[in-house]
Amino acid sequence: MSLAAELKSAVTPRAALLVVGVFALQLLFITSYVGALHDPTPKDVPFGVVAPQQVSAQLVGQLERLPGEPLDPRTVTDEAEARKQILNRDIDGALVVNPAGTTDTLLVASGGGTVLSSALDTLFTRVEGANQRTLRTVDVAPASPQDFDGLSAFYLVVGWCVGGYICAAILAISAGSRPANRERAIIRLGVLAIYAILGGLGGAVIVGPILGALPGSVAALWGLGALVVFAVGAATLALQSLFGIVGIGLAILLIVVAGNPSAGGAFPLPMLPPFWKAIGPALPPGAGTWAARSIAYFKGNDLTGSLLVLSAWAVVGSAITLVMSSLKRKPEPEPIAEEVGAATTR
DSSP: OOHHHHHHHHSOHHHHHHHHHHHHHHHHHHHHHHHHHSSOOOOSEEEEEEOOHHHHHHHHHHHHTSTTOOEEEEEOSOHHHHHHHHHTTSOSEEEEOOTTSSEEEEEEOGGGOHHHHHHHHHHHHHHHHHTTOEEEEEESSOOOTTSGGGOHHHHHHHHHHHHHHHHHHHHHHTTOSSOSSHHHHHHHHHHHHHHHHHHHHHHHHIIIIITOOOOSOHHHHHHHHHHHHHHHHHHHHHHHHHHTTHHHHHHHIIIIIIITTTSSSSSOGGGSOHHHHHHGGGSHHHHHHHHHHHHHHSTTOSOHHHHHHHHHHHHHHHHHHHHHHHSOOOOOOOHHHHHHHHHHTO
């Protein structure tokens, strides 16, 4: 057989398309991560200002006019209200002006991301210096000393997401990429649910009692982990039921390529470019990271939106998987079985 004939026989159109798809995924991976993370700068950070009435409007206006618009400032009645809003995750920091002296207080929350709290400290040290005032920084929701740069919650959620889509991929690839019937789809979703419960518990125990990386309720993190794993797995099964093995690549595109850099893990959402800042909260890694930090550092506040996002991925993914499995279609050949059969006839 000539080289050209051998090449034509070895490289099928489907294989060529898959290689092209992988190449495109590689370029998208580089574009997404570098695009999101190469130049982190604060932009429209929700920020409170506590100051006497006669100067608060002037100070808010000054902060609104800072180069690059790093802040989205608003007046807050007093320091107690500012602390409450930070713990409720309504704002990311606040400046408390002392009218009786020259030292003001900057309230931050490094539990939501140490990079952002450090950026706010640097910014206001410069602003206060220009106004001939000094700054005292108070961390209202400090990150754990064992949680370097506040990244543990993000890596925990990444681990849960990886488990979710790999488990779903294995369940599908082991017996054809599309469920042959509803019973098989129900079995896959059931196995995924059991895996999600165990995976959620394992992650919560590792970052909590074993490593001490994250404070907060182990039970709450367990529940969150189970939901993250199942949501990602259900979405992966749904994509596989719609597109076959290509669905695995689409799941990686959604979760790894688009979801991880936009999750607010390495850099909190206010430090990401507009596109990634917009999509992050709607994808499982972003919703999971926000919820994990809320559980660990913000007394479980502001969880509803993230839990609704994860629940939507879980419900819609499960529904698509069940609906697609109910449609009558010719069963797909199973490559592994075909290869075994061919080998036995030789």
